[in-house]
Amino acid sequence: MQTRRHAKERSLWFCLYLPRLGLELFTRSLEDGAAARPSALVAQHRLVQINAAALAQGLRPGQSLATAQSICPDLAVGWRDPEREAVALRHLADWAWRFTPQVSLAPPDALLLEIAGSLRLFRGLDRLQQQILAGIRELGYSGLPGIAPTPLAAQALARAGCSPDPERLAAEIEYDSTGEDRLRRAWCDAVASSVRPLLAALPLHHLERPMAEQERLAAMGFRTLADLLRLPRNALGRRFGRQLLEHLDRLTGRRPDPREALTPAPVFNTRLHFLEDVTHTGALAFPMRRLIGELTDWLRVRQLASSRLDWILSHPRHGESILEVRCARAQRDPVRFLELSRLQLERSRGLPEVATLALRVEELQAHGGQPDTLFPLPGEEDGDPAALIDLLHARLGREACRSILPADDHRPEWAWRLVPPGLSARNTEAPEGCIPGPRPLWLLDPPQPLASPGGRPHWHGALILQRGPERLDLMPWGEERLTEACRGPRDYWVAQHPKGGHCWVFQTLTDQRWFLHGLFA
Amino acid sequence: MTQSIENLLQQRHLWRATDGLHTERGTLATGFPQLDDLLAGGGWPTDGLTEILGDVPGVGELRLLLPALAELSQRRARWIAWVAPPWLPYAPALAAAGVDVRRVLLIHPKHHQDLLWATEQALKSGTCSAVLSWPDPRHLRHGDLRRLQLAAREGDSWGVMFRPDTAAEQTSPAELRLQLEPEPECMDGSGLRLRVVKRRGGWPSEALPIRFGDCLTRRLAGPEQTAALRQLALWQSPPPAPTQPARTLRRSAARLPRATPIQRSAHP
Numbered sequence: 117m118q119t120r121r122h123a124k125e126r127s128l129w130f131c132l133y134l135p136r137l138g139l140e141l142f143t144r145s146l147e148d149g150a151a152a153r154p155s156a157l158v159a160q161h162r163l164v165q166i167n168a169a170a171l172a173q174g175l176r177p178g179q180s181l182a183t184a185q186s187i188c189p190d191l192a193v194g195w196r197d198p199e200r201e202a203v204a205l206r207h208l209a210d211w212a213w214r215f216t217p218q219v220s221l222a223p224p225d226a227l228l229l230e231i232a233g234s235l236r237l238f239r240g241l242d243r244l245q246q247q248i249l250a251g252i253r254e255l256g257y258s259g260l261p262g263i264a265p266t267p268l269a270a271q272a273l274a275r276a277g278c279s280p281d282p283e284r285l286a287a288e289i290e291y292d293s294t295g296e297d298r299l300r301r302a303w304c305d306a307v308a309s310s311v312r313p314l315l316a317a318l319p320l321h322h323l324e325r326p327m328a329e330q331e332r333l334a335a336m337g338f339r340t341l342a343d344l345l346r347l348p349r350n351a352l353g354r355r356f357g358r359q360l361l362e363h364l365d366r367l368t369g370r371r372p373d374p375r376e377a378l379t380p381a382p383v384f385n386t387r388l389h390f391l392e393d394v395t396h397t398g399a400l401a402f403p404m405r406r407l408i409g410e411l412t413d414w415l416r417v418r419q420l421a422s423s424r425l426d427w428i429l430s431h432p433r434h435g436e437s438i439l440e441v442r443c444a445r446a447q448r449d450p451v452r453f454l455e456l457s458r459l460q461l462e463r464s465r466g467l468p469e470v471a472t473l474a475l476r477v478e479e480l481q482a483h484g485g486q487p488d489t490l491f492p493l494p495g496e497e498d499g500d501p502a503a504l505i506d507l508l509h510a511r512l513g514r515e516a517c518r519s520i521l522p523a524d525d526h527r528p529e530w531a532w533r534l535v536p537p538g539l540s541a542r543n544t545e546a547p548e549g550c551i552p553g554p555r556p557l558w559l560l561d562p563p564q565p566l567a568s569p570g571g572r573p574h575w576h577g578a579l580i581l582q583r584g585p586e587r588l589d590l591m592p593w594g595e596e597r598l599t600e601a602c603r604g605p606r607d608y609w610v611a612q613h614p615k616g617g618h619c620w621v622f623q624t625l626t627d628q629r630w631f632l633h634g635l636f637a
Numbered sequence: 638m639t640q641s642i643e644n645l646l647q648q649r650h651l652w653r654a655t656d657g658l659h660t661e662r663g664t665l666a667t668g669f670p671q672l673d674d675l676l677a678g679g680g681w682p683t684d685g686l687t688e689i690l691g692d693v694p695g696v697g698e699l700r701l702l703l704p705a706l707a708e709l710s711q712r713r714a715r716w717i718a719w720v721a722p723p724w725l726p727y728a729p730a731l732a733a734a735g736v737d738v739r740r741v742l743l744i745h746p747k748h749h750q751d752l753l754w755a756t757e758q759a760l761k762s763g764t765c766s767a768v769l770s771w772p773d774p775r776h777l778r779h780g781d782l783r784r785l786q787l788a789a790r791e792g793d794s795w796g797v798m799f800r801p802d803t804a805a806e807q808t809s810p811a812e813l814r815l816q817l818e819p820e821p822e823c824m825d826g827s828g829l830r831l832r833v834v835k836r837r838g839g840w841p842s843e844a845l846p847i848r849f850g851d852c853l854t855r856r857l858a859g860p861e862q863t864a865a866l867r868q869l870a871l872w873q874s875p876p877p878a879p880t881q882p883a884r885t886l887r888r889s890a891a892r893l894p895r896a897t898p899i900q901r902s903a904h905p
Contacts, residue, residue: 501716504762508744512751518743522728532728537716537742557699557731558724616819617695634727635695 126304128232128241131262132212132248133274137225138201139165142194144256145388145403145473154188155391159196192391198224200389206381211255211410213380214417215248220267220375226274228267228375232304236296240289241303242282255410264311265304267375268324268367273314276322280310315368316342325363329356341367384414387474393432394470397461404457407475412450421446421483425453427460428474429467439464442509444502444538446481452506459510505537527588528559528633553586554610556620556634563602563631566621573621573630577614581621584609588622602631610636663793668704669847676813677837681705683766685812686786686796690805690834694723696817697829700734700849702797706767707735709795715766716742718759721752723771740766749776753785760796761788767795774801779808786810805834812837820846 134140139157146153154170156163161181163170173188185191201224209227212219215238218230231244238244245261252259262274263282273279285306289299318341320333333356338344344352344364353361365371388403404427415421423446427439441456508517518534525531566573573579585607606622613619620634664678673679681687689698710717717740719726732738744759746752749772756770768789772781782798789796798811805816814834821830827849833842 501714501764504716504759504764505742507758507762508755512744512746512755516745516747518745519739520726520728520741520743521738522732528727532725534743555727555730555733556695557703557727557734558695558722559727561725613695615693616821617693617697619695635724637695637697637699 126232126301127230127265128235128300128304128307129264129267129270130229130231130245130248131222131264131267131270131274132208132227132229132252133260133262133271134205134208134225134227134252134257135260136165136167136258137204138196139167139194140257141200141204142192142389142391143167145390145406147402153192154190155192155194156184157194157196164196194389194391201225203387206378207386208252208255208257209378210381210414211251212248213378215244218375218377220378222267222271226271228270230375230377232300235303236299240282240286241307242286245282256406263307264315265308266367266369267373268363269311269315269369271324272318272322272367273311276318278314278318280307280314285310316340316345320344323363323367325360329360332356380418383480384411384477385474386410387428387472389472390470394473397467400461400470400473401458403473404461404475405454407473408450408453408457411475411477412448412453415448415477415480415483418480419483420480421448422477422480423447424477424479425457426476426478427457428476429470430472430474431468432471434468437464437467442506442514444505445500446479446483448483452503456506456510459507463511463513502538528555529561532559553608554583554620554636557637558635560633560635563622563633566630566632568630571628573611573623573632575613575619575621575632579611579613579619579621581609581611582618585623606631608633665705665708665795667701668708669701671845672831672847675833675836675839675842675845677839681795682812682837683709683795684793685789686782686798686810688798688800688804688809688811688814688834689817690800690802690814691817692802693817693819696819697847697849698799698817699726701815701817701829701831701847702769703731703734703736705795707737709766710737710740711735713766714740715764715794716740716759718742718744718765718768720744720756720759720768720770721746721772722769749773753781756796757785757788759792760785760794761792763792763794765792765794767797769797769799771799774804779810783810786812809835811835818844 136157139155142157143155152169154173154175155167156170156175157165158181163175163177163179163181163184166175166177170184170188170191173191175184175188175191179187181193205221205223205225205227209219209221212227212229216229216231216234218233220228222228229248231241234244235241238247241263245263249259249261260274260277260279262270262272262279264270264273264279270279285303288306289302320338320341320343321330323330323341333344345368349361362371366373386407388407390403394400411422411425423443425441427441428436429439430436439457439460441453441460443452443456447453505517514536517537519537520532521535523531523533566575566579568574573581586609587605587607589605602624604624604626606624608620608622611619611621618636619632620636621630621632623630663683664676664680665683666680667673667676676682689701691698706717709715717736719741722743726741726743728738728741731741742759742765744755746755752770752772756768756772759765759768770785777800785796785798788794802816805814813836816832816834818830818832820828829847829849830844831847832844833839835841
């Protein structure tokens with residue numbers, strides 16, 4: 117029992133350090149080929165981060181922008197924005213939440229994951245690290261790992277780039293010990309023993325301490341962490357203050373270093389930034405695919421689905437435009453999301469250039485529950501009726517696609533209503549057709565005025581009235597829907613036109629005018 | 638030689654006159670027995686295109702389809718799509734004819750390209766039991782119809798294209814083509830005259846009268862006969878002699894034997 121509790125208390129921290137977060141915010145909106153272009157992140161007219169292509173051209177961080185541009189005229193430049201980086205880091209924390217519930221931020225450019233509890237699920241530290249690094253690469257970032265028993269040590273090792281190698285450690289772990297506690301303990305021990313020499317040799321400038329303090333330490337000839345730890349604590353405390361002592365204690369695990377676990381964001385909202393404004397919609401295809409991939413991944417991890425996506429395109433000089441993508445049924449199929457988004461984008465012609473593209477999804481519901489099907493008939497091998505509606509909506513617009521329902525009213529203008537398709541499934545009341553006289557299959561909406569030379573209605577020639585009249589009195593309410601001429605009581609007739617077809621005409625009693633209202637097709 | 642003929646006969650798109658009208662493909666009774674007798678498989682081809690040709694609005698083109706549409710709407714949980722209908726389908730009348738109106742989907746594309754796209758998507762989606770489409774006759778190409786025919790086959794959907802009379806002179810990949818004309822003897826709107834321009838497993842037919850069950854001009858019961866009616870009775874001229882329609886019909890019938898081989902060779 118004693119050992120069990122002891123094992124539970126031990127933790128293992130994984131630091132994911134993103135050395136080029138600011139730059140990769142921009143480059144990840146490009147496809148891999150385009151990322152080969154030299155690009156740099158610039159703050160106060162100096163290069164702070166550059167990509168491999170820029171490095172190959174001879175650029176170095178710290179150079180002034182003017183120098184860099186004279187060396188490499190093709191350089192793509194993004195401006196540093198700490199706030200934007202903080203938002204991106206927060207999104208990454210949401211993403212990392214799939215590996216462990218204990219995710220915290222180490223601003224400005226690192227995440228801390230407590231992973232001791234996830235070792236069994238991911239079948240070992242080596243595989244877990246592989247998954248984390250592959251995942252971050254897929255998102256378009258480059259990450260460096262740091263693994264240690266304390267958060268500060270993990271951070272320092274990640275920044276120094278000398279994390280213990282879990283592949284090598286895995287060889288020492290005996291997987292026969294299937295118990296979770298034993299597995300956890302084995303990994304913690306292996307990491308702790310391999311971290312000790314690494315920490316001892318850690319150069320001091322990788323500790324996150326104030327610059328002035330680091331300079332003093334360097335001036336006194338301390339180079340590595342081992343140099344400091346060898347000193348008597350009291351003397352060190354007197355000279356450099358309690359804060360350094362506390363920092364060292366937390367780093368070595370003498371003092372607990374609790375971290376606040378983030379709660380995952382309840383909605384998906386991710387923005388992509390472009391190095392250069394996008395002028396044609398074709399160039400948005402890749403960023404859209406990237407964001408939809410991240411969205412469906414996000415939904416999958418959370419067992420959610422959505423029926424509405426909002427694309428927010430910000431334009432440098434024209435504010436924002438929003439493209440709404442709606443599906444008839446909540447889902448998380450990336451192919452369909454992409455298809456619908458593409459159609460929506462094609463529809464909105466004449467968009468100004470785009471500086472950033474964001475995807476926001478707020479309407480979420482649980483996935484995998486009984487889907488709210490349009491037609492609840494079991495055992496149909498047919499496709500999803502809602503899929504067609506989504507497709508039509510996306511290309512033709514929502515108003516181009518309707519269902520029609522009979523309404524309980526004797527007046528022809530009120531005897532039907534147009535409804536959004538799909539709603540009708542729940543609306544199962546079918547009014548019993550108490551149709552007093554013949555009713556046409558085609559209705560003209562609104563009724564078409566007919567010429568009536570000599571008082572006789574004409575449509576394709578003079579009409580022959582065959583049956584009627586049937587008097588319909590349109591009640592005063594709702595009459596504002598009618599044009600002035602159609603108001604009041606009417607006499608309906610079935611008439612034949614000279615071509616041989618039959619139509620439905622009426623004459624208003626008030627001013628004896630004739631209208632065509634339907635065709636008996 | 639015999640071998641290659643055997644091979645040819647294996648192909649689906651060849652039919653032998655001796656095979657008659659039997660087919661293994663999906664069909665749906667039209668609700669008009671005399672029409673069923675004419676059609677391969679005894680009904681509408683529910684996985685291909687049907688063309689309804691006619692210039693007279695209100696000739697009864699919808700009533701001809703209604704029994705089948707009603708059956709489809711009741712039988713399958715699929716849409717019945719109406720692409721670019723010229724007017725509004727009157728929901729109470731559809732419901733009265735037995736169509737489950739909840740299945741009806743109205744699609745109003747803004748231009749011809751969207752219309753073709755929507756028709757094709759609806760046909761091949763596998764979610765429509767029938768797609769009725771009113772394409773713009775000026776822009777419709779033979780290739781478009783071919784695409785739609787393939788889409789209908791793919792989505793197991795019955796495509797119904799409404800086209801003008803003049804289209805009868807052009808070839809078409811549709812499975813079935815019917816030409817509709819008013820029936821001169823049915824002044825009361827209770828029937829129409831139909832001619833099969835093209836059908837699977839058969840030759841074009843002679844004109845065939847179709848009678849609908851309901852009669853539009855049945856007198857209303859009760860004291861509806863008003864003075865107005867008596868006045869208007871003056872306008873009710875006697876039925877015109879069936880000169881004009883009958884003549885067109887005879888003319889087109891005379892053209893038939895010549896048109897037939899072209900039709901067949903154009904069949905895919």
